[in-house]
Amino acid sequence: MQISSTLPAHNLNIFQARRSTFRCQQSPLNPFTNKPLSSASFSLRSHKSITSTELTKLHLSNLEKLLQKQAPDSNQHDLLPPVSFSNKKSRASFEGLNLERIWPEMKAAEEMSPRHLNRLQRLLSKTPEYSPRNSLGSRWRQYHGCNDWAGLLDPLDENLRREVVRYGEFVQAAYHAFHSSPGMSADEAPLPRHVALPDRSYKVTKSLYATSSVGLPKWVDKVAPDLGWMTQRSSWIGYVAVSDDKKEIQRMGRRDIVIALRGTSTCLEWAENLRAQLVDIPKTEDDNTQNAKVECGFQSLYKTRGDHVASLAESVVEEIRRLTELYKGETLSITVTGHSLGAALAVLVAEELSGCTSEAPPVAVFSFGGPRVGNKGFADRINRKKVKVLRIVNNQDLITRVPGIFFAEEDQDEKSAKRMTKIRSVIERNNPLAYSHVGAELRVDTRMSPYLKPNADVACCHDLEAYLHLVDGYLASNCPFRANAKRSLWKLVNEQRSNVKQLYTKKVKSLTLNKLDADTISSIPSCLPSPS
Template identity: 50%
Template structure:
């Protein structure tokens, strides 16, 4: 269905920087006190919004640095004193984003991409769509990031979930239906005495993600095909961290693959720990590889004759597993069914060597790596000494220092946080453009997850609005604003953990 010329909906032009640019003006900015006074007057005059934010929710909790639970080890966090934060210039438009979740949600801004979905799915390697970032592609990347966020929510709501028990997936897109949970099993275990003392730490098999399929006829028409999504979270358990540091290269040979379709397939190697998590079966479950192949095969058979795409998305460890899944599916059942496979990864480490990267591309899988320039995880394992690790696919490079909301000295945990990644994508226009003024995503979740890394002026205003940054308790409204993505039709799906 490819065409010689780009569809009309994908006009590729560099966004113009208007007079409302967020760049710092040459004249000295007004004092923070005067600026905040003006903002307070603005908020008092906003009767409808102010009345929604004013009821006594809870007293503002004392500010403290909050780290994403189990998403990055504490030894990655900077412990030294920070430098003096420069006085930022606030615009009312930026600060009003704190109030966005209070106001009623408008209609979805998603446009019709039926004529262009193959390009957005990476058919030509996203040529001409990344810098500047095309609005339709931006929305697709943010949407797939929210699928990964649901995988985190499923695990954190039930860390002890295992095959045979029910798991709740807080899916944010009501057009999709979760069809199967996914589990990953570590090949290593804790000593018996330690496992007995800390049963949760010794759990070898954990819920790592899920498979979902688009079931909405309206959304299928909008996208131009039925989409199957495989979403995977990042590292959350002790044994997953133990696998992460096993950086030796091992041969990557799948059972369910077609004939060799790439040069030097016998030399394709991947990181030992990632491969073990992907291929190890649990006591009561199949391996992650077997689960994914089985469920995707079932869905492809169910929707045989339809236009179907397979999208694999993940963050951190999940990004590495996503590449392994794409390699296996594109070389096997998806390749034979003619279903294109694409990966949208966030903050993923390197997965394998150059021969493996060449094999993934030769099999037709398209990989888009979303990378923060200040995130350390995508730099590991190192590519030297040769022969060593190599990156796979195309890169969309972001910079957390470009955000007007984050501190320029944000720590390593913030630079790797999934919500920070989605925030940066939502505001990215191009490598030579300012942060997007009309970004739609609320920054309240960013304030909650990374309060110590958000500029102090925004934190102070959040407290003035009586938003309880710790959530819970009597602050039901604050909890609903901070703890969920504000999307119409959001729903939780309960699935049986049977495999």
């Protein structure tokens, strides 16, 4: 319905007085501005009638002129849409980002709203932002792998993503605790070690040590006297922690015991990684598995005792027995997590814990960038003991394809990949010395990340933080990196700067960070890449 209204002559003076008031407001959306109305705008001075529809059209025309902006180049893979700034404080905080160079066709001040800039700042800050922790309740066994994570991996379940990242951060805490104090006295037993857990609902109950049986020549200590910790036989390798918060226990549906193991960091651990021959593992009375073998170096680090510390195997079994007795009657789970060498040791730990007590809790492994641990007989033994293993694998991580025969599957067409899979299965079935992976697999890809270079080097593809970044952005095998990924990019850029796209390294350099925070971050050693 169209309503027409006419301005009577005796009200013209009143209307013109109000019009002068509108001029003082200088509103760009007000049809009555300082600029004279054109002849097509039905000038009031001509005493013509103006309908409400015409006024609306004029108002929308001014609104369109105000909001009209040039769109950025569609070829630019930019994360942030062009929106104008709304406050001076946000503009000042990001003047150093050199946005004109990123979007050359537009002025920096007109590009990003404070909301989008704040999101970018959060991604580039050192404080991660997490997805909400949903209650696992009665479904916790599914997330712990009772059905081998069927239906949860592709597409990746939101709750499982959060749990995987959380267990990866337990491993990061093991790295940081070791690098903060890598040395151990060769003359006395080590003191309890402080571990800054990422989850305060857990408490550390036991420190774990791995000992190498490899001996280095005496001249090594003379050549590198300041790196004595690199050649020590026994080293702190991880810890046992247990959930101790009632709310978290209720959320998870059980009390969780975590065993976290770091990757290769010392010379002797590197030497053990190179001992790739397969050796027999001890059999139990109820074990009917034939010809189960594991890598010699992994078994050495797992079973060897130190001068003042028990072997990793003895320490873990003793502590788990103590905790299961302490919390007898409660619903318990055991989660073993590790990266690189720690991932291999995690499988050995889980295999032994599955039968260490008469009523052993469910045992699951979350491994990151783990190598093959044993042969097909060992894989069968793991399956028979109902140990659940979820291997998080990066397509470009070479460590996940050793030891054993190397297959470059992701660079082949579908037909060639199927042929290689058949060849590998035949070799594993007929050759008792062939290595075989165990468990389910969550496969991510460096090339899917919008932040990392597609040709990232071996160290980046094996880096634990890169793994957590890829898991956080993973949706499904046929989907791109999720746009609402929340994990901070700061640690990734700080440790893998040469592998991060130049666009984001420039933004990091431009951000003004507190000097104390920057010094703190730079003082934390990165996780050393490992050949296993």
